[in-house]
Amino acid sequence: MSKGRILIRNGHVIDTEPQPVAHAHTDVLIEGGKITAVGRNLRSKGAMVIDATDRIVLPGFVDTHRHVWHSALRSAAIDIDLGAYFRLLGQVGPKFRPQDVRIATLAGALECLDAGITTQLDFAHIAYSPELANAAVDALKEAGLRAVFAYGTPVNVTAGGKLADVRRIRERLADDxxxxxxxYAPLGPLSTPMETVARDWRIADELDLPLTIHLASSPNNEQPIFALREAGLLREKTLYVHANGIGDDELKLIADSGATASATPGDEAGRLRRAGITTGTGIDTVAFAPGDMFSTMRAAHLAGQIAEDPQLTAKDVLRMATLDGAAAMGLADRTGSLRPGKQADVILLRLDDLNMLTAERDPIGAVVTEAQPHNVDTVLVAGKVVKAGGRLVHADLRRTARALRATAAAISGR
Known part of the structure; x- marks a missing residue:
């Protein structure tokens, strides 16, 4: 469906800026792909009207970290440890052809949209060749969601071997x-020497690219943030993922640097927020975790409830999954809330489904603790309707499913 003047009428509207708040019987007006007004009884002349009665209306979810090509590896890493998981990736990654990367990325991106994720960071550590990188970018463009292609280094490839291709993809994605x-998603201090890290940071600066890296204490670098500070490499425009085993003193350095974090979700979300770090949520991988934001929000909320201090409220979690996620990715000027002037990335959830009946008493709590992907009725990205009546309207899902199954079988056979 083409984007034009759209009025979403009479919904339970949740905005997230400055803090999550719900308003009943409220309209959202969209013009030229952007939100122009939020309020009651907005004029609908010339607009396509979407009836939001018995619907929750809120900003699309923001997934700050996912290896999208793992849609072809769903449930392949259940009940194995981290070492076995990395060995699995090292075994199957080189078996992917460009057509495999394209269909796996397309299927993963469509899964995002189907579940109400309108913005997604693809930590694409499958770029063994320029052809594979091209295939991933092609798929993200075809899917129609808001995406950041984070050019990553495969786990068993020597870091720094792909810098020419990083520059090439930057030319292709020159419009920020x-x-x-x-x-840019280099391996970073987790697994490379600091001289390599410094070179990767220089490339990011040269190409004016934000950085995103996995972060953890490791034998290679037990205090990676201190190492970055000593090398003069702490900077804004850096999204740290996981922060497992990172001490409070290092978290403070991250906060002071103006960098951000992605919790996926674990119990690190509360610590990151307490340290003053803008923190979004991420799915990470469907190889061993669910691919929807509802499951991730519930996990974060439950982990936050059993934490000693501070506990994460439903409002905290919803903000992490929307506005804070957008801010963590440097996209808060265009998505993450319903503020007029922002891009119209909007989702509608059904309140008349059995699992959502009577949830209008607390729409925010219901989104975080009760909702499921099947409740997502309508999805708009930049004012374009990509899902309506519970079905994606711009994709051939049967063909995508056949191709993804064929890719998964072929990879197993290889």
């Missing part, structure tokens, strides 16, 4: 205001 933009 487009629907699909770029970040």
């Amino acid at each position: 205001n487009a629907l699909v933009t770029m970040a």
Whole structure:
């Protein structure tokens, strides 16, 4: 469906800026792909009207970290340890052809949209060749969601071997205001020496790219943030993922640097927020975790409830999954809330489904603790309707499913 003047009428509207708040019987007006007004009894002349009665209306979810090509590896890493997981990736990654990366990325991106995730960072550590990187970018563009293609280094490839291709993809994704933009995802201090880290940081600066890296204490670098500070490499425009085993003193350095974090979700979310770090939520991988934000929000909320201090409220979690996630990715100027002037990335959830009946008494709590992907009725990205009546309207899901199954079988056979 083409984007034009759209009025979402009479919904239970949740905005997230400055803090999550719900308003009953409220309209959202969209013009030219942007939100122009939120309020009651807005004029609908010339607009396509979407009836939001018995619907929760809120900003689309923001997934700050996912290896999207893992849609072809769903449930392949259940009940194995981290070492076995990395060995699995090292075994199957080189078996992917460009057509495999394209269909796996397309299927993963469509899964995002189907579940109400309108913005997604693809930490694409499958770029063994320029052809594979191209295939991933092609798929993100085809899917129609707001995406950041984070050019990553495969786990068993020597870091730094792909710098020419990083520059090439940057030329392809030169428009930082487009629907699909770029970040750089080197291995970082987790597994590479600091001279390599410094070179990767220089490349990011040269190409004006945000950085995103996995972060943990490791034998290679037990205090990676201190190491970055000593090398003069702490900076803004850096999204740290996981922060497992990182001490409070290092978290403070991250906060002071202006960098951000992605919790996926674990119990680190509360610590990151307490340290003053803008923190979004991420799915990480469907190889061993659910692919929807509802499951991730519930996990974060439950982990936050059993934490000693501070506890995460439903409002905290919803903000992490929307506005804070957008801010963590440097996209808060265009998505993450319903503020007029922002891109119209909006989702509608059904309140008349059995699992959502009577949830209008606390729409925010219901989104975090009760809702499921099947409740997502309508999805708009930049004012374009991509899902309506519970079905994606711009994709051939049967063909995608056949191709993904064929790719998964072929990879197993290889």
